[in-house]
Amino acid sequence: MKARVHVMLKNGVLDPQGAAVRRALGTLGFEGVEKVRQGKIIELDLADGTTEDTVKDMCEKLLANTVIESYSIELV
């Protein structure tokens, strides 16, 4: 089985990289891009039977810094 973990900066935490991407899109002529937030996706290959709770534990302990980041888990 696989899990896909999405990690994003929390709302309210400034994302200078997202802002730079937004400006670059504007420079390229793409209009109407109001906001860009950049995050990351972490894919995990897991032994069958690994629970979502275990993945959640991984997120809390290492994969996300919950002071500044939020995460969501997708089991695939």
Add this chain to the structure above:
Amino acid sequence: MKAAVIVFPGSNCDRDLEVALRDSGADVTRVWHKDSELPSGLDFIGVPGGFSFGDYLRCGAIAAQSPICKAVVEFGQKGGYVFGVCNGFQILTETGLLPGALLRNAGLKYICRTVPLVVQNAETAYTRGYEQGQVINIPIAHHDGNYTADPDTLAKLKDEGRVAFTYGENPNGSADDIAGVLSANKRVLGMMPHPERAFEDAHGNSDGQAFFRSLVEEMVSA
């Protein structure tokens, strides 16, 4: 004074920190990250700058989970003195020993230059060698030094005198110009600037010398 400097794969300021401490009179041991026990009778732990574990995942995130960091956190929680500089600061926030987090610099660039710092609390073991409000020049060298914390935490840090240093001119977007923060008992300090790189005349600037001298003096007289 018995000090330990932790060494991770990718640390690159461990020797500088060791020299600054030893030159100030401390007995220094370097400790490898895979060790799970600290040398006995320690007074102080230094967590050095560098790029531990290649800054993979997040700066300091993987180092914070290393076996030795459990012991470092316990030492800090029991009232031990722990100093994290640059990547060391990032590691200490990742362990939760210090509040907040370090984000990518607001200008997105790696910054390597000497900057003015304002001493905001001169009544700690680390800062007694300076005057309150004194401006000192200390080098920074980081890509992720943009300190952030929630508004309540920022207010609390300010009220409790836990902002040790602020930037004279904010180089990285850090909240409230914060360059260094202290734990509630003022014994754990994390800062992005490198006082160990401004320690002797050969560095071209010795404004960081008073930092280590006062620290070692405090430990020896304690």
